[in-house]
Amino acid sequence: MDSSLETTLGSLTLKRPTVLASGILGISLDVFNRLHDAGAGAVVTKSLSKEPWEGYPNPTIFSVKGGGWINAVGLSNPGAENFAKMIEPNQDVPIVVSLVGSIEDDFEYMIKKFENCKVAAYELNLSCPHVAKVGLEVGDDVELVSKIIKKVKSITNSPIVAKVGLGKSDYLATVEAAVSAGVDAITAINTVRAMAIDVETQMPILSNKIGGLSGTPIKPIALRCVYEISSKFDIPIMGCGGISTWEDAVEFILAGSSAVQFGSVMGDNWVETFGEINSGIQKYMERKGYATIGEMIGKAKRQ
Amino acid sequence: MEKQRDNNHPHICVIEKIVDETPTVRTLYFKDSVLANVLPGQFAMIWIPGVNELPMSVMVSDVSDQAALTVRKRGESSTALYNLSVGQQIGVRGPYGNSFEIKNGKILLIGGGTGLVPLMRLIKFANPSNHITVLMGSQTKNEVFFEETAKKLLEKNSHEIIPVTEDGSYGKKGYVTDVLEKLLEENTYDGIYTCGPELMMYKTVQMANKKGIFVQASLERMMKCGIGICGSCCVNDDLACRDGTVFDGAHLSQKSEFGHSHRTKSGILEEI
Numbered sequence: 001m002d003s004s005l006e007t008t009l010g011s012l013t014l015k016r017p018t019v020l021a022s023g024i025l026g027i028s029l030d031v032f033n034r035l036h037d038a039g040a041g042a043v044v045t046k047s048l049s050k051e052p053w054e055g056y057p058n059p060t061i062f063s064v065k066g067g068g069w070i071n072a073v074g075l076s077n078p079g080a081e082n083f084a085k086m087i088e089p090n091q092d093v094p095i096v097v098s099l100v101g102s103i104e105d106d107f108e109y110m111i112k113k114f115e116n117c118k119v120a121a122y123e124l125n126l127s128c129p130h131v132a133k134v135g136l137e138v139g140d141d142v143e144l145v146s147k148i149i150k151k152v153k154s155i156t157n158s159p160i161v162a163k164v165g166l167g168k169s170d171y172l173a174t175v176e177a178a179v180s181a182g183v184d185a186i187t188a189i190n191t192v193r194a195m196a197i198d199v200e201t202q203m204p205i206l207s208n209k210i211g212g213l214s215g216t217p218i219k220p221i222a223l224r225c226v227y228e229i230s231s232k233f234d235i236p237i238m239g240c241g242g243i244s245t246w247e248d249a250v251e252f253i254l255a256g257s258s259a260v261q262f263g264s265v266m267g268d269n270w271v272e273t274f275g276e277i278n279s280g281i282q283k284y285m286e287r288k289g290y291a292t293i294g295e296m297i298g299k300a301k302r303q
Numbered sequence: 304m305e306k307q308r309d310n311n312h313p314h315i316c317v318i319e320k321i322v323d324e325t326p327t328v329r330t331l332y333f334k335d336s337v338l339a340n341v342l343p344g345q346f347a348m349i350w351i352p353g354v355n356e357l358p359m360s361v362m363v364s365d366v367s368d369q370a371a372l373t374v375r376k377r378g379e380s381s382t383a384l385y386n387l388s389v390g391q392q393i394g395v396r397g398p399y400g401n402s403f404e405i406k407n408g409k410i411l412l413i414g415g416g417t418g419l420v421p422l423m424r425l426i427k428f429a430n431p432s433n434h435i436t437v438l439m440g441s442q443t444k445n446e447v448f449f450e451e452t453a454k455k456l457l458e459k460n461s462h463e464i465i466p467v468t469e470d471g472s473y474g475k476k477g478y479v480t481d482v483l484e485k486l487l488e489e490n491t492y493d494g495i496y497t498c499g500p501e502l503m504m505y506k507t508v509q510m511a512n513k514k515g516i517f518v519q520a521s522l523e524r525m526m527k528c529g530i531g532i533c534g535s536c537c538v539n540d541d542l543a544c545r546d547g548t549v550f551d552g553a554h555l556s557q558k559s560e561f562g563h564s565h566r567t568k569s570g571i572l573e574e575i
Contacts, residue, residue: 025534025542027570034540046534052569057380058348058356061528063311063396073533078570086572200315201352201392267530270545
């Protein structure tokens with residue numbers, strides 16, 4: 001059987017279901033091309049803001065013993081305008097532009113900068129756990145989420161994805177607000193607030209003290225969230241959180257994901273990850289008799 | 304018994320000895336069996352608690368299981384590292400990155416400033432049969448360092464050490480690349496290895512490529528994670544931390560950013 005890795009999320013069609021998560025490697029078009037050649041179905045950019053941000057001083061990343069990373073890079077990015085200019089020559093790579101802002105006008109301002117770019121979708125970062133006034137602080141405010149998505153939907157025809165995470169309020173309320181406002185897909189989840197202290201120096205290791213936990217430790221949590229969202233809402237999902245093998249990717253698809261995002265695994269396994277996960281999924285599909293990804297999505301939800 | 308060490312996890316080390324190399328450059332020695340044995344070209348992420356974390360080449364020491372860092376005080380973070388005293392702590396993780404491929408025969412090392420650090424380690428890993436020429440660049444006489452270190456490391460090799468100062472106050476006058484150009488008129492080498500200011504490396508690579516001589520450069524870029532996740536250190540489609548820091552000249556000649564541009568903390572590409 002010839003199984004196809006193509007997957008659709010509303011009006012967004014990806015040749016392969018493996019997507020580079022936001023924040024990882026996302027500042028150079030040359031790197032995007034390399035990842036695409038390595039098998040990425042799409043790449044999500046670093047979250048872009050209206051103006052360039054330097055981010056936090058190092059240490060910005062911490063390796064958790066036993067697996068996973070805590071990062072507080074601080075959304076460093078070259079700003080929407082500089083970034084748009086850089087990706088303008090792009091024709092081949094499905095680029096999902098991640099945006100971060102505080103109010104609906106921020107998002108409108110940034111989307112206008114991408115008028116001359118080929119953008120596969122916009123992903124609104126409503127869940128960065130370590131920068132004030134943006135990310136989770138926005139995602140926790142369901143009225144603001146609704147306003148932002150309605151505004152963004154009114155100014156672009158590109159698919160809009162909302163990336164949610166575990167903040168102070170119920171993330172399902174954020175999803176509900178996003179779905180009601182007309183969002184095209186949900187990415188779940190972002191990193192989870194965490195920290196690390198060095199016992200010798202008795203100091204928090206990250207310069208921002210608090211960061212976001214990613215990688216294998218959060219996989220079961222992310223999987224649970226995808227399962228809950230797909231059980232409650234009729235919305236395409238990109239599952240994200242600790243995916244590092246094809247089995248993880250299949251688990252997320254069975255829980256209701258149409259595509260999977262990952263990034264932390266690159267710290268261990270580098271760009272070959274895309275090809276390995278794609279071929280693992282394909283072999284699984286062939287073994288189980290699936291012709292399309294669509295046939296597998298949410299299979300674990302059957303009674 | 305010591306638990307298995309996770310090299311990605313900051314390992315706390317205590318500064319044991321400090322040596323002033325020049326009025327602005329110091330070498331800090333500390334015990335660490337992992338960093339003591341890194342390959343030439345590999346780097347470590349050095350945590351200065353409460354200040355920052357910097358990518359650094361690891362300097363050699365003649366004491367076994369001792370590693371060192373040679374730092375020039377420049378910005379806030381390098382000055383904080385420079386100002387540490389004996390007994391103070393740093394965190395180290397790594398080593399990261401690839402290393403120089405040392406050819407047999409006649410090799411030439413060309414470096415400037417603290418870019419000499421990985422070249423000193425290269426000498427340590429060289430074969431006793433290597434004939435080694437070292438070009439050491441600096442601005443002025445009192446900023447020349449590692450000449451004695453190089454001599455000591457080169458005891459078993461036939462060698463020549465050529466200090467070059469921009470103002471001519473010591474050794475040859477001019478840029479190291481001027482001296483290299485002259486050397487290449489009459490000599491050939493089995494390998495050229497360079498680390499230091501990017502324009503020096505760029506010229507070196509260009510000259511070597513033109514002559515068809517194997518050349519490698521160790522590149523420096525804005526580095527945050529060190530492990531291939533954050534993307535800050537990209538050079539076109541390569542990441543300095545993961546694909547480098549050592550690149551072949553033939554490879555570099557395909558990279559439009561080498562010798563021309565690098566990224567800022569926010570990721571904006573700017574001219575060097």
